[in-house]
Amino acid sequence: MVWDPTRIEPRSWRDAHAFYAALEDRNHDFAPLRHLVAHVGAQAYARSLLGATSGTALLVAATGTSDWGREALRLDLALSGSIRILRPGASNKASTLVEDAKVIRTFEQIVRKLGWIAKD
Numbered sequence: 001m002v003w004d005p006t007r008i009e010p011r012s013w014r015d016a017h018a019f020y021a022a023l024e025d026r027n028h029d030f031a032p033l034r035h036l037v038a039h040v041g042a043q044a045y046a047r048s049l050l051g052a053t054s055g056t057a058l059l060v061a062a063t064g065t066s067d068w069g070r071e072a073l074r075l076d077l078a079l080s081g082s083i084r085i086l087r088p089g090a091s092n093k094a095s096t097l098v099e100d101a102k103v104i105r106t107f108e109q110i111v112r113k114l115g116w117i118a119k120d
Contacts, residue, residue, distance in 0.1 A: 016058065
């Protein structure tokens with residue numbers, strides 16, 4: 001899917017959770033995205049991140065992002081509940097495939113490296 005940055009609207013983490021929970025009701029492969037947005041929404045750092053949903057993808061960006069097409073982290077549902085993570089400005093060849101159990105940890109490592117949330 002091609003993202004049109006002018007059409008991307010951030011959603012609350014609660015709304016993103018409801019979106020992926022509804023999808024998961026029809027296809028269990030969406031569980032990792034639902035778990036991730038539930039986790040992010042419960043963290044203190046949630047205020048520093050924006051999320052946008054579109055079917056099999058979740059975009060995450062730092063608060064204040066204006067160019068979602070270039071500045072967002074993209075998480076795409078892959079086969080068997082794994083998630084493909086594409087960093088801002090990277091090509092599809094530079095994506096990271098993450099198994100369900102490692103999605104939250106890997107996500108947090110990436111957003112810390114990007115400087116979007118504080119390091120522990």
